[in-house]
Amino acid sequence: MKQLLTGHAVTGRGRRYLSALGLALALTGCATSGNPKDPIEGYNRAMFAINDGIDQAVVRPVAVGYDAVLPSPIRKGVTNFFGNIADVFTGVNNILQGKIASGVSDFGRVVVNTTIGILGLFDVASEVGMEKHDEDFGQTFGSWGIPSGAYVVLPLLGPSTVRDTFGKVLDMETNPVANINDVATRNSLLLLSVVDLRASLLPADKLVDAAALDKYSYVRDAYLQHRVSVIYDGEPPISRAFDDDTTGIIDAELESGVTVADHSTTNAVGDATVASEASATVIK
Amino acid sequence: MKLLSYFLAIASLLTLPVAGVAQDVAPDVLIRNASNDVLEIVRKDKDIQSGNLTKAIELVEVKVLPHFNFMRMTQLAVGKDWRQATPEQQQTLANEFRTLLVRTYSKALSEYRNQVITFKPFVLKPEDKEVRVRTEVSQASGGKPIGIDYYLEKSTNAWKVYDIEIAGVSLVTNYRESFGNEIRSNGIDGLIKSLQAKNKANEGVAAKK
Numbered sequence: 001m002k003q004l005l006t007g008h009a010v011t012g013r014g015r016r017y018l019s020a021l022g023l024a025l026a027l028t029g030c031a032t033s034g035n036p037k038d039p040i041e042g043y044n045r046a047m048f049a050i051n052d053g054i055d056q057a058v059v060r061p062v063a064v065g066y067d068a069v070l071p072s073p074i075r076k077g078v079t080n081f082f083g084n085i086a087d088v089f090t091g092v093n094n095i096l097q098g099k100i101a102s103g104v105s106d107f108g109r110v111v112v113n114t115t116i117g118i119l120g121l122f123d124v125a126s127e128v129g130m131e132k133h134d135e136d137f138g139q140t141f142g143s144w145g146i147p148s149g150a151y152v153v154l155p156l157l158g159p160s161t162v163r164d165t166f167g168k169v170l171d172m173e174t175n176p177v178a179n180i181n182d183v184a185t186r187n188s189l190l191l192l193s194v195v196d197l198r199a200s201l202l203p204a205d206k207l208v209d210a211a212a213l214d215k216y217s218y219v220r221d222a223y224l225q226h227r228v229s230v231i232y233d234g235e236p237p238i239s240r241a242f243d244d245d246t247t248g249i250i251d252a253e254l255e256s257g258v259t260v261a262d263h264s265t266t267n268a269v270g271d272a273t274v275a276s277e278a279s280a281t282v283i284k
Numbered sequence: 285m286k287l288l289s290y291f292l293a294i295a296s297l298l299t300l301p302v303a304g305v306a307q308d309v310a311p312d313v314l315i316r317n318a319s320n321d322v323l324e325i326v327r328k329d330k331d332i333q334s335g336n337l338t339k340a341i342e343l344v345e346v347k348v349l350p351h352f353n354f355m356r357m358t359q360l361a362v363g364k365d366w367r368q369a370t371p372e373q374q375q376t377l378a379n380e381f382r383t384l385l386v387r388t389y390s391k392a393l394s395e396y397r398n399q400v401i402t403f404k405p406f407v408l409k410p411e412d413k414e415v416r417v418r419t420e421v422s423q424a425s426g427g428k429p430i431g432i433d434y435y436l437e438k439s440t441n442a443w444k445v446y447d448i449e450i451a452g453v454s455l456v457t458n459y460r461e462s463f464g465n466e467i468r469s470n471g472i473d474g475l476i477k478s479l480q481a482k483n484k485a486n487e488g489v490a491a492k493k
Contacts, residue, residue: 035461072424079426123426132428200425203395210489211388211455213482217462222453229452234431236452 037224038151047153048216054156055198060205063198077121079200082193083132084113084120085176092174093135097143105130134230138167142231151220159223311436311443312406314351315417319401322347326396333394340390348389353437353444354382360447361459362475365467373472380479385455387486399423401432413438 035041067075091106109125109132117124126132141163142148149162160168172178177193180186212218228236309317325343326332332340358378359366369377404418414437420429435447447456466475 035465076424076426083427134428200423200427203392206391206395207388210391210486211384212462213459213466213478214462217465218458221458221461225453225458226451229449234433234452 038220040150040152044151044153044220045216047155048158048219051153051156051158052215059194059198060202063195063202066195067199067202075196075199078192078196080113080117080123081120082177082196083123084110084117086134087113087132088176089137089171089174090133090135093137093140094133096140097135102133106133136167137170138164138227139231141167142227148224148227151224159219161224161227164227309443310408311415311434312403312408312417314436314443315419315434315445316403318347318351319419322393323396323401326393327398333396335394337387337390337394340393341386344386344390344393349382349386351442351445353439353446354378354385356437356444356446357381357385357456361456362463362467363457363460365464365472369472373476376476377472377479380476380483381459383483384479384486387483388455397424402429415443 038044070078087106087110091103091110094100094103094106109130110120112125112128112130113120113123116122123132138161146163148164152160152162152165154160154165154168157168177186177189180189208215208218322343325347326340329339329343332343355374355378358374358381361381362369362377366374400422402420402422404420406415406417408415414435417434417436419432419434421432422429430451431449433449434445435449436443436445447454449455463475466478470477
């Protein structure tokens with residue numbers, strides 16, 4: 001365990017990951033079922049399976065234990081603590097998206113929760129009606145009109161797109177927890193945040209298992225729908241549900257303006273390289 | 285004895301205004317009443333909370349299903365291939381899809397742990413034929429609340445739900461890509477078969493528990 005918490009172990013694991021990625025790519029890089037949003041489906045499916053295996057073997061059991069052992073108020077404190085740090089970046093991203101009022105409110109939340117809420121352990125701001133938002137650099141890029149690009153399953157980090165991968169790199173680069181100098185403290189906190197996040201997703205597991213004919217495409221399509229929705233803060237310009245004319249909606253739906261993947265220039269190998277380089281940075 | 289009290293509970297549910305007199309119920313009121321009624325039962329029912337899916341499904345069948353238009357839901361999920369299906373195939377698809385969604389929804393109910401649901405303000409205009417009713421679920425473990433939106437259409441005698449979006453993800457159209465793939469490789473009957481297989485597999489899982 002101690003070894004896990006040192007930088008070298010993480011980097012070593014990252015390297016193993018990248019070689020697994022390379023192998024998966026070499027084996028299946030060309031396989032595709034012709035989905036324009038998912039030109040590197042072969043690689044993605046392989047990585048999805050690897051991630052799923054690691055999740056079942058390690059991450060999920062830890063999250064289940066965490067969920068079972070920690071009393072709900074303490075779990076809530078942990079979630080709030082990381083949520084308070086995330087609010088800083090939500091604020092920055094809201095400002096970058098031109099949503100000044102939301103951004104100012106986010107910074108207000110941080111001030112309230114860091115002081116009255118004791119370093120963010122209590123979400124006092126929500127209780128007094130300052131709404132929690134959720135923004136990241138991927139959403140900011142999307143709101144600027146940058147297309148999502150191909151769907152990419154990142155090692156360990158899971159579903160993403162080319163655009164969101166760049167966003168994630170920036171999210172990580174600017175995350176104060178990821179920038180703590182003391183390696184053991186940093187990795188412990190990062191580990192805690194991952195386990196806490198995973199624990200919050202436990203109820204969703206069973207639902208996806210029950211609902212999905214094909215888990216890979218169910219998760220992919222849910223991720224892509226979710227990202228379009230959050231980029232428009234829940235108000236996408238074309239509402240899929242209202243659209244009952246069943247001709248041509250498939251192309252229109254996820255590509256309502258800002259998220260159009262440029263199929264003509266999408267190069268499977270090129271995108272995978274971008275993804276693997278980006279994830280290498282993340283793992284570092 | 286337990287069975288008797290259960291039948292009594294079902295009987296009392298049936299006497300509540302569900303399907304018959306629903307034409308005057310506004311969509312937001314309908315969603316609010318149905319969720320409150322269902323969650324009230326789940327909160328008191330230890331069996332459902334501990335994962336008794338059969339019981340959760342019965343609850344959903346009685347309280348929730350009358351408000352859903354499954355034909356429309358299936359049509360939306362299948363997308364443009366819907367027209368190449370015969371009426372019989374459409375009916376079979378709708379039945380199988382209904383079984384799948386009911387099971388998913390029931391499973392979600394058994395995961396329910398006193399989360400707080402808030403109903404967003406809603407104004408119904410007289411000319412509205414299709415509306416969205418927005419709700420938010422606050423998690424006990426903190427974090428940003430999850431949005432659950434219900435899409436309803438006005439049918440001849442009542443408002444009917446034809447889509448549910450959770451955190452921006454439609455439970456219905458999320459299937460379109462994989463349904464389309466299945467139809468392209470194995471036709472409508474192929475999709476029917478794989479839905480039947482999925483439902484069977486789900487039943488197997490439930491039986492084991």
